[in-house]
Amino acid sequence: MTVSVMEETLNPYQIAQQQIDAAAAYLNLPEHVTQILKQPKRVLSVSFSVRMDDGSIRVFEGYRAQHNDAIGPTKGGIRFHPEVTLDEVKALSMWMSFKCGVVGLPYGGGKGGVICDPRELSKGELERVSRAFMEAIADFVGPDKDIPAPDVYTTPQIMGWMMDTYSRLKGVNSPGVITGKPLIIGGSKGRNEATAQGCVYTILAALKDRQLPVQNATAAVQGFGNAGRIAARLLSEAGCRIVAVSDSKGGIYDPNGLDIERISALKDHSSIREYGESFVISNAALLELDVDILVPAALENVITAVNADRIKAKIVAEAANGPTTPEADRVLAAKGITVIPDVLANAGGVTVSYFEWVQNLMNYYWSEAEVLGKLETNMIQSYVAVRDLAQEHSTDLRTAAYMISIKRIAAAMEARGWI
Ligand SMILES: NC(=O)C1=CN([C@@H]2O[C@H](COP(=O)(O)OP(=O)(O)OC[C@H]3O[C@@H](n4cnc5c(N)ncnc54)[C@H](O)[C@@H]3O)[C@@H](O)[C@H]2O)C=CC1
Ligand SMILES: O=C(O)CCC(=O)C(=O)O
Numbered sequence: 501m502t503v504s505v506m507e508e509t510l511n512p513y514q515i516a517q518q519q520i521d522a523a524a525a526y527l528n529l530p531e532h533v534t535q536i537l538k539q540p541k542r543v544l545s546v547s548f549s550v551r552m553d554d555g556s557i558r559v560f561e562g563y564r565a566q567h568n569d570a571i572g573p574t575k576g577g578i579r580f581h582p583e584v585t586l587d588e589v590k591a592l593s594m595w596m597s598f599k600c601g602v603v604g605l606p607y608g609g610g611k612g613g614v615i616c617d618p619r620e621l622s623k624g625e626l627e628r629v630s631r632a633f634m635e636a637i638a639d640f641v642g643p644d645k646d647i648p649a650p651d652v653y654t655t656p657q658i659m660g661w662m663m664d665t666y667s668r669l670k671g672v673n674s675p676g677v678i679t680g681k682p683l684i685i686g687g688s689k690g691r692n693e694a695t696a697q698g699c700v701y702t703i704l705a706a707l708k709d710r711q712l713p714v715q716n717a718t719a720a721v722q723g724f725g726n727a728g729r730i731a732a733r734l735l736s737e738a739g740c741r742i743v744a745v746s747d748s749k750g751g752i753y754d755p756n757g758l759d760i761e762r763i764s765a766l767k768d769h770s771s772i773r774e775y776g777e778s779f780v781i782s783n784a785a786l787l788e789l790d791v792d793i794l795v796p797a798a799l800e801n802v803i804t805a806v807n808a809d810r811i812k813a814k815i816v817a818e819a820a821n822g823p824t825t826p827e828a829d830r831v832l833a834a835k836g837i838t839v840i841p842d843v844l845a846n847a848g849g850v851t852v853s854y855f856e857w858v859q860n861l862m863n864y865y866w867s868e869a870e871v872l873g874k875l876e877t878n879m880i881q882s883y884v885a886v887r888d889l890a891q892e893h894s895t896d897l898r899t900a901a902y903m904i905s906i907k908r909i910a911a912a913m914e915a916r917g918w919i
Contacts (some may be wrong), residue, residue, distance in 0.1 A: 579653030601905025698848015
């Protein structure tokens, strides 16, 4: 099939809708079901003002989208990024619904975003932005309603400030309103590693399915934050050779393998490029390396109709949300590349967020081994279910994952009498 670069949309909301159509085509659903799923049920758009360190007042814009709450309260992270858009937040909330559906969590999907660049804010400004955004959305979220969590450029500390603001506003201690919190105020053991750990469980399963050895399997990881940095470390600990990693400023590449611990230390104190000038590689070139495993762990739309034909990895594990466009999906499938879709590959994060919320509601906390044991079981069972359904219908893993989720959400809507 010829891919038209000109026709390809990079709008994440339209992409999410296309993905729903692709799965719905296998499901024989009434048209109104896909119509319901193709847009969020509720969206809140807010603007709020914050006093900056120099005394000036700055106005920020933010969003929270709740896609579907038939299965349970909505759930999903809050992103702080200069390029956040309403359509992106809507798409991210839809992807959260399908993610929770595929791993069987009792949640629908939600997502939030604030247009800002936290790298340019002081710690005090960041705290005031975080608290002001939570104040602006406080009546829209809640432990039984919509439960935020971290996403790009938001951290456990930000979750802590937001939980504190919500608790003060409601006059009760309410740890269950948000997950990804610091341990001391109700965070869960294992949440910090959960997204990467879940992703690595699916990669190991896919390597096995493709009869590829883990030892010395080569991997390139784009993005060196919560998802990417920890995925690189865990893959390396599993025996893989990490040949390239990157952050927003570019990447480094060594075909003989990178020292991930050293790069982590560099990232904390200066820049990963201090690893050595001769190792520098662009983010675009990293994606096209001849590796066994490619882990996009940064932002959307990095594998598109433009570069899909040049992707050489055998397995693409989407730690990021939305890194591959539908056109690129078709090209990768035709090339025999296994794409472990975001809604499955990065579902470890929300799975342990669910465990955190359950622990908050019980006020009783589990050991790390217990959390990770439950995570592994759930990820592997979900992977196997998706893989088997994909094989049964001769389709790709993303479509099969959506089929599983859409069926669950439709059944919940039917049970509630919505459809
Ligand atoms: N944190 C979590 O629990 C989860 C995160 N995700 C997804 O994983 C992806 C990354 O999120 P986190 O690791 O949490 O964010 P983070 O804020 O911890 O790290 C983001 C990383 O991406 C890098 N980056 C930013 N722009 C880039 C670009 N244009 N090219 C290459 N690298 C770039 C940053 O330098 C940073 O290293 C996002 O798509 C997010 O939605 C998905 C599920 C859960
Ligand atoms: O932990 C969560 O609740 C959601 C994390 C998230 O935003 C995601 O999975 O994309």
